[in-house]
Amino acid sequence: MKIEAWIFGVTTVFLVLVSPAYWFITDASDHGADWTGTSALVMTTLLCAMVTLYLGFHAQRMDARPEDRKDGEIADGAGELGFFPPYSWWPFWCALTLSLMVFAIAVLAWWLFIIGIVLGAVALSGWVFEYYRGNYAH
Template sequence: MKAEKWVFGFIFVFFLVVTPIYWFMSGEIAGTFVLGFSALLGGMIATYLGLTARSFDPRPEDRDAEVVEAAGPVGFFAPQSMWPFWCAITVALIFLGPALHQAWITLVGVGFGIWALSGWVLQFYRGDYKH
């Protein structure tokens, strides 16, 4: 967590320095707020990572460790799945409705989305990859 903390700390300091410079050069209020809130977001994440890193042992990346210490199973990754495709079609239908001023297309997309999202969430409860 040490490296991530420093990355977000740098983001905090960078936007903290850039925000007043942007304000004086442009005088625009919206961009100034966006840059200021970006600084706050980077500071919040850096603080969270710094506080969280104290509560558990450091990872091998956070200390001088050998490569072999980080070896082992990383986790479970889903094999090929058709459900992201159907969820993408669903999102396209949901956004197509307002674009064409047709509410029924959005409703069909929402109904289709319930099926597609349920299939994606529950894909490992049946079939070949059942747990």
């Protein structure tokens, strides 16, 4: 995970340099500083710094992966990589109920919003507990 930490670290340094430059350039215009873009760049900088610290912290505490070692071979990465779930219909139903709730708010139909909450709870429960029963139960 060291290479990922380095990538986010370089991105953080870039954003630390770009954010004040953006503020200075937009402040030089006739309309004043663009606070929306400046705050978005600052928040992006902080988020990249947070990911950098997280990845750097965990890279120090875990054993080096084959791709992190200079003497690593391709065969060192052989074996099981993890659990990759098959296709699922539950994200579709969750997205559909969310769109129903957003539509209900847009047309101010609170009764439809409540129906969307109930259907969304069922869809979200199905997605969360998908691997507790059936063919893919653990």
